[in-house]
Amino acid sequence: MISLRRSKVMKLLLTSNYAAAYGAKLARVEIVAAYPITPQTQVVEKLAEFIEGEELKATMIRVESEHSAMAACIGAAAAGARPFTATSSQGLLYMYEMIWWAAGARLPIVMGVVTRAIAPPWSIWSDHADILSIRDSGWIIIFSESAQEVLDNIIQAYRIAEHKEVLLPVAVGWDAFTSSHTAEPVSLPEQELVDSFLPPRTPEPFVLDVNEPISHGNLTYPDEYMEFRFLINEGLERARKVIREVGKEYGKLTGREYGLIEEYKCGDADVILVTLGSMAGDVKDAVDILRKEGYHAGLVKLRCLRPFPREALLNALREARAVGIVERSFSMGRGGIIATEINSLLRESGVNDVVTVSYIAGLGGREIGVNDFINIFKSLFKKMERGSGFEVVWYGLRG
Amino acid sequence: MGMKGILRVVPKEEYLLPGNPSCPGCPASLGLRYLLKALGGKAILVIPASCTSIIVGPYPFSSLRVPVLNIAFAAAASTAAGISEALKVKGKEGIQVVVWAGDGGTADIGLQALSGAAERNSDILYVCYDNEAYMNTGIQRSSLTPYGAWTTTTPKGKVEEKKNLPMIVAEHKVPYVATASVGYPIDLILKVRKAIKYRGFKYIHLHAPCPYGWRFPANKTVEVAKLAVKTGIWVLYEIENGKFRLTSLSSSLIDPSKRLPVNKYLKLQGRFKHLSEEDISRIQERVNTMWDELMRLVKES
Ligand SMILES: Cc1ncc(C[n+]2csc(CCOP(=O)(O)OP(=O)(O)O)c2C)c(N)n1
Numbered sequence: 001m002i003s004l005r006r007s008k009v010m011k012l013l014l015t016s017n018y019a020a021a022y023g024a025k026l027a028r029v030e031i032v033a034a035y036p037i038t039p040q041t042q043v044v045e046k047l048a049e050f051i052e053g054e055e056l057k058a059t060m061i062r063v064e065s066e067h068s069a070m071a072a073c074i075g076a077a078a079a080g081a082r083p084f085t086a087t088s089s090q091g092l093l094y095m096y097e098m099i100w101w102a103a104g105a106r107l108p109i110v111m112g113v114v115t116r117a118i119a120p121p122w123s124i125w126s127d128h129a130d131i132l133s134i135r136d137s138g139w140i141i142i143f144s145e146s147a148q149e150v151l152d153n154i155i156q157a158y159r160i161a162e163h164k165e166v167l168l169p170v171a172v173g174w175d176a177f178t179s180s181h182t183a184e185p186v187s188l189p190e191q192e193l194v195d196s197f198l199p200p201r202t203p204e205p206f207v208l209d210v211n212e213p214i215s216h217g218n219l220t221y222p223d224e225y226m227e228f229r230f231l232i233n234e235g236l237e238r239a240r241k242v243i244r245e246v247g248k249e250y251g252k253l254t255g256r257e258y259g260l261i262e263e264y265k266c267g268d269a270d271v272i273l274v275t276l277g278s279m280a281g282d283v284k285d286a287v288d289i290l291r292k293e294g295y296h297a298g299l300v301k302l303r304c305l306r307p308f309p310r311e312a313l314l315n316a317l318r319e320a321r322a323v324g325i326v327e328r329s330f331s332m333g334r335g336g337i338i339a340t341e342i343n344s345l346l347r348e349s350g351v352n353d354v355v356t357v358s359y360i361a362g363l364g365g366r367e368i369g370v371n372d373f374i375n376i377f378k379s380l381f382k383k384m385e386r387g388s389g390f391e392v393v394w395y396g397l398r399g
Numbered sequence: 400m401g402m403k404g405i406l407r408v409v410p411k412e413e414y415l416l417p418g419n420p421s422c423p424g425c426p427a428s429l430g431l432r433y434l435l436k437a438l439g440g441k442a443i444l445v446i447p448a449s450c451t452s453i454i455v456g457p458y459p460f461s462s463l464r465v466p467v468l469n470i471a472f473a474a475a476a477s478t479a480a481g482i483s484e485a486l487k488v489k490g491k492e493g494i495q496v497v498v499w500a501g502d503g504g505t506a507d508i509g510l511q512a513l514s515g516a517a518e519r520n521s522d523i524l525y526v527c528y529d530n531e532a533y534m535n536t537g538i539q540r541s542s543l544t545p546y547g548a549w550t551t552t553t554p555k556g557k558v559e560e561k562k563n564l565p566m567i568v569a570e571h572k573v574p575y576v577a578t579a580s581v582g583y584p585i586d587l588i589l590k591v592r593k594a595i596k597y598r599g600f601k602y603i604h605l606h607a608p609c610p611y612g613w614r615f616p617a618n619k620t621v622e623v624a625k626l627a628v629k630t631g632i633w634v635l636y637e638i639e640n641g642k643f644r645l646t647s648l649s650s651s652l653i654d655p656s657k658r659l660p661v662n663k664y665l666k667l668q669g670r671f672k673h674l675s676e677e678d679i680s681r682i683q684e685r686v687n688t689m690w691d692e693l694m695r696l697v698k699e700s
């Protein structure tokens with residue numbers, strides 16, 4: 001293996017969308033099938049450039065819809081190739097039937113999701129309702145804060161998806177505009193390095209093959225169907241370990257290690273904010289400012305949404321007196337999607353002396369910044385005196 | 400073609416196994432059997448939701464001796480395109496990727512994906528077996544159900560015309576489009592063999608009379624299929640690189656006096672039993688007009 005020291009690192013200024021395209025290129029994807037939607041378009045445009053410029057040996061299938069994009073990836077993966085697609089919002093909903101098909105068929109597909117609000121009314125801005133709509137399907141869901149993470153996550157996603165113990169599709173998310181269209185410096189690992197980390201896909205024994213004909217997805221009676229669903233979950237449960245191992249190995253090669261969550265100053269924190277994506281950077285700044293004022297504040301950034309990082313979250317949060325979950329998503333009639341999951345994780349693990357507050361914020365790209373997070377932290381330092389309980393707050397609603 | 404010629408054309412090898420769960424007299428199983436014989440086993444089949452989802456057999460069995468990918472109702476053409484491109488990337492040559500879809504999966508919910516794959520000239524063979532309704536879900540009308548036919552969603556008979564799908568596909572300027580019938584297996588086999596010589600999008604529209612859905616006895620599938628051609632209601636033709644040609648029996652039916660009256664076909668089927676004399680003349684007139692148009696195509700080519 002090539003070590004970090006010996007390998008040269010190239011730095012480029014890239015948006016998350018371009019970083020995704022570079023990630024797919026470095027992963028040597030073989031089939032790209034995608035349909036344009038704002039704010040995903042540059043991912044596919046860049047890949048088209050790579051392919052037509054013969055920098056990437058792959059075939060682009062210019063499908064007529066997202067349903068067909070995922071269908072083509074399913075066909076390609078079933079035939080043993082390494083496919084890539086990317087979409088957003090309406091496009092993800094349009095391919096929803098095939099999303100479940102991909103997971104049910106246990107196909108190692110990787111998809112970029114530039115998270116965007118769902119209409120009506122039309123909105124092209126950041127929101128996590130789209131990516132969270134696939135959380136029960138069997139897809140692994142990984143979220144990125146920066147362009148660097150997008151690139152790194154896409155490369156790692158193939159290792160995870162194609163792992164024999166996993167064999168499930170992976171969605172890699174990043175925020176509309178704040179990430180998708182904002183350029184940041186990105187370290188590009190050398191192709192040779194990525195090749196050593198991610199060898200070509202070794203087709204599984206059940207790849208479509210005329211010499212060994214088998215039938216995929218036949219009608220399955222009630223006495224067998226449940227086992228198929230159970231096995232998908234088993235794959236996801238095993239993925240937790242695989243994601244960590246892959247993240248460690250990637251760290252050894254590049255100096256950038258990844259886990260299921262990222263903890264920032266949580267050790268002695270009384271109040272912890274949990275968030276994901278581009279909001280995490282501002283929360284870090286808020287933590288630093290508050291720490292100077294003497295507040296014991298901390299941040300948990302979720303990298304992996306599925307499989308749910310149960311133990312990692314519990315370890316990070318169990319000593320906190322208040323946990324606030326700031327998310328751009330909501331389950332109508334219930335509460336913040338991630339907040340309800342974290343709240344029940346804490347309660348089912350016997351952690352009762354903690355206040356959890358679900359902050360619904362930033363929907364449809366509503367601005368939320370360092371000062372907002374300072375406000376949220378400060379109100380949590382008051383709420384923590386209650387000792388226990390769960391509450392939903394729509395942050396910054398206009399009166 | 401004499402008996403010897405026929406035997407030379409049809410391989411003895413069976414790729415659709417006996418004991419599969421198709422209904423008695425099922426035209427899809429006839430068509431599949433001929434199709435796979437013509438392909439000689441060098442094929443990957445993509446099957447969207449349809450009666451064939453049942454015919455392939457329940458897990459863990461398969462009634463087909465070729466690899467099968469079952470897929471969602473609307474997704475057949477794009478899935479097949481994905482397989483076809485993957486095989487090319489992997490350097491696997493000489494394997495035909497074939498969609499086998501019903502009329503609903505082709506002309507209705509799957510039309511967008513079909514049109515996309517045809518326009519991109521994806522290297523696949525798409526076969527639509529047209530039993531003129533959604534049979535798997537219990538005989539509901541499709542856009543390929545003909546005028547006047549009873550279905551469970553057109554209890555008084557369908558008031559709209561049948562969509563002319565093979566011609567719509569031909570307008571995508573793909574290298575090969577043909578119609579066929581389960582009543583004319585040699586014609587079908589020859590067309591499959593011709594189709595797979597082309598790289599790009601090939602389309603075969605296979606007329607498939609369904610005893611259960613059309614309300615005729617299970618031993619009359621071939622008879623009904625032949626009558627559709629003999630009356631001129633169903634026409635056997637091919638369009639090779641844009642060149643139109645009538646084939647098999649249809650090539651001798653340009654003279655209207657050679658065609659049987661449509662009623663001979665209609666009266667065998669319970670789905671048409673409510674038709675009035677007026678309806679029947681209307682159908683006859685439509686057939687006559689269609690043949691006038693076909694004559695024009697024959698002359699042009
Ligand atoms: C998205 C979706 N909608 C509806 C169905 C239900 N469905 C399954 S098969 C079928 C009809 C198939 O008709 P056709 O394509 O003509 O094939 P046939 O059953 O006649 O062989 C329908 C409506 C489905 N499986 N998926």
Ligand SMILES: [Mg+2]
Pocket residue numbers: 501502503528529530531532533534
């Ligand atoms: Mg049908």
